[in-house]
Every structure is written in structure tokens, then in C-alpha cells.
Amino acid sequence: MLKAKTRFASLVMACTMVFSVVGMVFQPAAKVSAADASGTTASISDILKNQHPDGGWKKDYKETSGEWAKSTIDNKATYSEIRRLAKEFKKTNDPRYSAAAIKGINFLLNMQYSNGGWPQVYQSSGYHKHITFNDDAMINVMYMLDEVGARKGDFSFIDSSLADRSKKSVAKGVEAILNTQVVANGKLTAWGQQHDSSTLKPAGARIYEVPSLSAGESSTIVKFLKTRPANSKITASIKAAEAWFNKVKITGYKYVRENGDSQLIADSGAAPIWARFYEIGTDKPIFVGRDGVVKYKLSDIDKERRGGYAWYGNWPSKI
Template identity: 75%
Template sequence: MKKTTLSLALAITMILSVPAVVLHPSSTVVAADASGTTASISDILKNQQQDGGWKKDYAVTSGEWAKSTIDNKATYSEIRRLASEYKKTKDSKYSAAAVKGIHFLINMQYSNGGWPQVYQSSGYHKHITYNDDAMINVMILLDEVANKKGDFSFVDSSLASKSKQAVDKGVGCILNTQVVVNGKLTAWGQQHDSSTLKPAGARVYEVPSLSASESTTIVKFLKTRTANTKITASIKAAEDWFKAVQITGIKVVKENGDVVVVKDSSAKTPIWARLYEIGTNKPIFVGRDGVVKYNLSEIEKERRTGYAWYGSWPANVLK
């Protein structure tokens, strides 16, 4: 496998428009992006924290979300925008802030190669976070820095080298967190415990499980790495798992402000559940009571309509 550069677009879960009646399985409910995706460059500069990162919401002043984070595109978006601004203006205040942000991402990384959702945090924010492609998007950025690609041609060789080391450690973490069931590699959870490396829960409706969505983006990134025995085995195992858990014969329909699953023998194109039970590979659905259900209809309407429970995520990697 040749090493190629993964564009940022590949790392972001595909979001397609939703028809009036039938929901395309890739449709998803997206949380608000971090402030840095739309803030002015001057506000980005003003809101860079002492550690070099950024908050998700610039207006928050206390609690966990007042800490630097990679959730909802925070920090890596600011770094990208600053690097772009430096390329346009050659004003060193932008490159200096971007470099400080890159150093933050490197410092944020655990010794095992993973990244938490929130820096120096508690609870589930400490977990290695693949959820919403947070860790992979950080690795994509650092890979560009390592290779001085695009807007990062200005970085020095020392920072490029440190970024490469961080990416290599991240790949090691990915390989070490791939879940083994009955001696067989499968896929990844949305988040993994930073000590045990096992899948871990986050929000009450995000229980320890295997995720078709986040695992897809992980596989896409692994396919950009120089092939070796472990990477090749990891990709094949994940693709085999995608094939084993794909679902046909149903369609996901929006009606009367609700989302329902309807049997449809003509539905030949496979879709996937967002979450699968570890060991059984059964699709699972969880409401705000935290109780695992095996049918979407069994959880409350607010969660049925407020989360991407089905999608076509792996279709691209299986082509």
C-alpha cells in the first residue's frame, strides 16, 4: 500500500441532504461546531489559552468545558485557520499562535498515543476519544505538519519531527485499541479507557460498544499509512467486521417528526447501526435512561430523532 495524504474532508463523516420522507442512512444530527470554526481571526488569537489550546465555546468560563479540547472541531480548526492566515499575510503573530497550538496537541497526547477529549479533565472527557472523529482529525493535522504540507510549510524541522512521532504513536494506539472478540480483531469504540484501552462509555446513551461510524474514519486513516503486517491485518479485520454486521432489508423513515425503521425487502443497499454490542454484534440503541435496547422504537422520541443511529459510513471503504 502506498502512503498517501488524507484530505481533511475524508476524515469528516459524510453528511447528505435529507429527503422529505425517507432518511438517507448517512443523515446525522450534528452538534454545534466549536466557536473557532466561525470566530474572527482576532477572536481566535484572543481566546487561545495559556496551554496553547482553545475551548469549545468561547463564552464558557468555568467547568470542564472551559478547558482546552478537541471536541466539535475545537483547537485543530483554530490552528488550521491561523496557518492559512499566516500564509496570506506573513504576519508572524499567526504562525506563532499556530505553532503554540500544535505544541499543545503534542503535549495533550497520552504516552500510549491516544488523545483525550478535554485536556487535563475528569470523567469520560479523559477517555481516548475517537467519537466524532476527534482524534483522527488531530492526527490528520499533525500528519500535514510532519510533512510540511499545505499551509504548514512554515514549520521548522524540529516541530515536523515531533509531529511525525505523535502521529506514529497515534497509529500505535489505534492498533492497540482495536477490540478483540474471541481471539479475532473487530473494530473500535467511540472512546476507550486511557488506562485499560478497552471501550468505555461517555454520555449516558453512548455505552461501551463498537462503532461503525468512528471505525470507518479510523480505517480510512490507516489506509494512508505505509503498509506493514499489523496495519494490513487491522484494516482487513475491520473490513471483515463491516461486512459481517451490515444490514439489508430495512429503510429508515422520517414520518410525523419521528424516525422509524421499516422492513423493506427491496432495500438491497446495506446500512449500518452506529453502535453494536460487543460479542454479539447486535445493533444497540440507548435512551437517556442508559438502558440498552435492541430496537430503535424502544427508546424515547427525543433520542430517536436526536442521534445518528443508522448510516452508510463503511460503504466507502468497502468499495
């Protein structure tokens, strides 16, 4: 009887171990963030294979048609591939990697508008052609070109001619930043997520992204401007933006996202937060659902948009 119980216990333990292993084997693999383009995790061989003839990369290597099949700087595309190729060249000295990186850098220089801005997607239409600060796309390109211009880090292999062109490109980008800073009620304020490439005024994108001032992207812009050699225009721009951040900060509340929804909750001890979007001229926080209608309370838009978008954050506190 004792032997039978022992055999039964052993069988149960063995089955438990088998099912545990099976469970581990068939657990879904961790997914890359939706905000990351294919080039952030693709193999180096796939990066080489997916470089477009124009020198750029699409954000999703599986895309075969439409605007998103074109070269872009959205979701970290193109500049991520260039950085990874430069790093690989430094490690291996394989000329395939330096050639592809140089081709990518030349693409970014060609992609830049004459006014200094960069579109989200190359030779595109609709909101994709706007000067794009959204998700820090243009600023991240400028950070990288700044390194290329200085021929530092993984970009020490760049020749002086391409380095000089990159320096000039960054300088033009700074001019675009200064020229797109919004003047409201006679005062410099901040920037939109995207700006019209002709008028330089804030422009809309997706239906819930209307022309407005953006605290998040403006914070990244100011942080970048602080890395530039100071002059009167840059200093005035930074001071004006910081004054605007201070004016529109929200105190006494914390922002909570959970269970597919989000809300503001009163909390006297909470650190300052900022709305994602502010109405130009009034500086009121604004919220927009998939109906495209501007609301002034987060609770007034649909739950799907409340929970599917970061409507508040502490971005300026990180400058």
C-alpha cells in the same frame, strides 16, 4: 373613481413591499451547526484572543466554567483554529498567526497520552479523559499533524524540529489505534467511540453512549489507516475491520428520520446500512435512552432519543 382605485392599489402594493422587507430584515440568521466549535467561524482576531495559555481552545468561546471551559478537540475545536491560523499566515505573513499556530500544535503534542491516544478535553475528568475517537476527534488531529510533519500545504512554515515531533506523534497515534482495536471471540473487530486511557478497553460517555463497537468512528479509523505505509499489523487491522463491517451490515431496510423521530422501514432496494452501536461479543445493534438501559430495538427507546441521535448510517460504504 379610477384615480382613487389606482391610489388604493398603489398604497396596498407599497405596504406589501414594506412588510416584505421588514420580514426579510428580521428573519433569524442562519445558525452554525451544533457540531461546530466557535473556532470554525470566529474571526481571526477572536481566535487569537481566545487561545488558552496552554495553547488550545475551548469549543464554545462563551463558556466560562466547567470541563467545557478547558482546551479540547471536541466539535472540531483547536485543530480548526490551528488550520485557520496557518492559512492566514500563508496569506498575510503576519508572525502573530504563525506563533499562535505553533503554540497550538505544541499543545496537541503535549495533550497526547504516552500510549498515543488523545483525550477529548485536556487535563479533565470523567469520560472527557478517555481516548476519544467520537466525532472523529483524534483522527482529525492526526490528519492535521500528518500535514505538519510533512510541512505541506499551509504548514510549509513549520521548522524541521516541530515537523519531526509531529511525525513521531502520528506514529504513536497509529500504535494507539492498533492497540485499541477490540478483540471479541478471539477475533479483531472494530473500535468504540472512546476507550479507557489506562486499560484501552471501550468506555462509556454520556448515559446513552455505553461501551460498544461504533461503525461510524471505526470507518474513519480504517480510512485513516489506509493512508499509512503498509505493514503486517496495519494490514491485518484493516482486513479484520472490513470483515466485521461486512458481517454486521444491515440489508433490506432504510433508516428514516423525520418529525422528531426515526425508524427502520423495510425496503428491498435500499443500500446497506449499519447501526451506530453494536454490542461487544454478540454484534447485536443496541439502542440506549436517557435511562441508560440497553435495548435491542430502536422503537423501544424514548422518542426524544430516537429522533435526537443518528442510530444508523452508511459510514463504512464511504471508505
